[in-house]
Amino acid sequence: MSEGLSILNPWPKRLPGPSLLHQLVPWEAEDDRNAIEFLSSDGHVHSLTYQQLHRRANALARTLQSLSRTRGPSTPAHFVAPIFLPQSLDLYVAELAALKAGAAFCPISIDVPEERLRFILRDVSASVLLTTSALRPRLPDLEDIEVVLVDDENCQDVDNEPSLTIEPSRAAYVLYTSGSTGQPKGVIVSHQAVTQALLAHDRHVPPFARFLQFASPTFDVSVFEIFFPLFRRCTIVSGDRRRMLNDLPAFMIAMDIDAAELTPSVTSSLIRSRDRVPSLKTLLTIGEMLKREVIEEFGGNADRKAILNAMYGPTG
Template identity: 40%
Template sequence: DSASITRLVEHLRTLLRSALAQPSLPVSSLSMMDEAEQSRVLVEWNATTADFPADACVHQLFSAQASRTPEALAAVSDSGSLTYGQLEARSSRLASHLASLGVKPGTLVALCMERSLELPVALLGILKAGAAYVPLDPSYPRERLTFMLRDSAAPVLLTQHSLRSLLPDGPAVICIDAQEDAFSGTASPASVSGAEHPAYVIYTSGSTGQPKGTVVSHRALANHMAWLLSTFGLTAADRVLQKTPLSFDASVWECWAPLLVGAPL
């Protein structure tokens, strides 16, 4: 189109000027962008700074939202729904149970679940206990699941009863949909994670070798959510579909962004 042709002509003109000014350089070292375009690409388009609570964790931000809108819908599925108050209470009970098993700040907790109302309960419960979640996709080959559990050394695995037979032996297993009534306590444990602690660990595809766990801190997650909410203007009037498997990083914003602004997931 006309705009593209105009841009290409400007690039060619800039390239020729660069060649005349520095004839000894190879073409690959010459610039095709003038100062205005370089500034636009390198500075203007990268102006993604957003204010965010640098010392806060997303589960703390969720709890603050739950205290503001306890009756609002937080999660909806075919099996029913949870309000913010209910999600806050259920995840706190799970966090207390995890703490009783020795889970603490810095611990990695594996998570292998299908989409359900138990999923946000599990995510929040793990973070409230101070741990980081390690998502395992139920569709992965058993060998890959075995490797990820061994490599992460997660001492606890949260799953659903229907998936238990797919998972290798190793960590202590909690079937959250079958055991939730046994969780005691109403408050999150006193020992909570800091912004520098891991929030989650997502493994790479392994297409170039063994999968590698990528560790993301609470501060980085809070920063990402602050930018996303600022850029896309998500509000409590929206609804977000959690469609991406937890093993892909796009799931991170789908899960957390709505829960930080009072929207239903």
Template identity: 30%
Template sequence: EHRLHYGELNHRANALAHHLISLGVGIDDRVAVMARRGLDTLVAMLAVLKAGAGYVPVDPSHPDERIAYLLTDSAPKVVLTQQALMSRVPETAAPVIAFDRPQWPQRLDNPQVAGLNATHLAYVIYTSGSTGQPKGVMVEHRTFGNLIAWHCQTFDLQAGSHTASVAGFGFDAMAWEVWPALCAGATLHLPPAEVSNEQLDALLDWWIAQPLQVAFLPTPVAEYAFSRNLSHPTLRTLLIGGDRLRQFQRDPGFAVINNYGPTEATVVATSGRLLPDGSLDIGTPIANTRVYLLDEHQQLVPLGVTGELYVAG
């Protein structure tokens, strides 16, 4: 078991951020982070933000073709990866750094990035590309900050709370798991490297053993947990999303919150509690967000009439 305290996280991220700045990284630049889940990866992502840039998560489990496309299309200023993955990084004009083998000055002071504000880039998430090439969605600090503030207030996430991150590295829900926890000073639990998201039984066994109060599971994983009649001794709120929930029949002993949102709307646009044998809806808009159901002429449809969902905020 590995642990990382906030002081060490901050110091390590500061040192890497200063190194990135020395390489010319600045506001609205992209820095690709190709890595497996782990504490070092949290350091790398935080360092990118501290340098004023936006991070681009690249899942090393993806095919070489997709990795090459993401690293070309996002035009990163620097590529951060782990030593064991260096051979997976295709040829690129950007410098490639193994962030788990630090060879840069250990400057511990917080970097000062003049001019950085809420309209600048926080991260870029690529869509699945199911209808063509993956498309990068650029998320600004202002929309992401709204999600973080709503999440911490709505689900009472605070210093001393325990939560987890199990979403895939290139999935936008991972950002939703990680940053509210770190902003609130909560304890974030990460599965061990040997437990992959494809090993559902092992992943859920690990998840149940953690002293979590609020945590996310992708909807298909949650459905599998429900099918096994799994319970959790400390969990009070389970967040689900990423797919349509088909059934929810038994009270699991904690609140189940269904969340909906396209990547372009910064992870979550609507959210609502589900009740066993109740309607399986997507809830209501989150803070500072509005949704409209419109027809082909962009006019509001009457109750009971099918339309297209528009998100604003």
């Protein structure tokens, strides 16, 4: 196989590069490239440059670091920061901030039943929870848990992130299964595991500029959709969930998206034809067995180049 790539990988090698997930996100002073663009339900596009993303995350990380000293676990490696947010600029800031603070982020659906919410918070021994002022009223009373508002206007952006020593073996994020067959189970993914996966993908995923962030934050696909484009110094593009589901091709055209990662089912039901999204140049599929109609439509033939790449997820 090319480049000695092997399914069995009998002599695995660690790829060179950052060993902490947040270190994959470039940080340069005065970097005015858009890291994130988000199309809201009212039709307005909100954005954050790389500089703004880091400055907001640094400020929030310092708050989390301070709370971890007074309210966090006795063992810093066990610090988990649950995040009660939908897809939004605040979500991406919160995930990056948690990592900078030495915590593992744990996304929780804003539609979660209270019983499941409380189970997850107990299971991760949560001492803090990240949300926004708009979503705070949807939370039940949470004893012994400090609710941190990501959109707190009193939180001043700062240039310097907290100074911490974080081992690559420490958890980067925790995701919970649906619990359809019993209690939800937390899947812990380390910094080392996720950074090596992203570095490996960098060798095989074609170049792009604007990557769709479609998956719910509670699904592991979202980690790739968020951190891989940032690692490549590209732009994450997302939007109001209902708007995307109502007409995904129109959303992708309006936001000039040239790369996406979708399940075959979503591809065949919402995209259907590459002609409906002429801006799309790279389609990654994940989560399910490929469908024949997806291969025939997005794979290559004598008349047109393939844009299809099949992938596997980190917690699959």
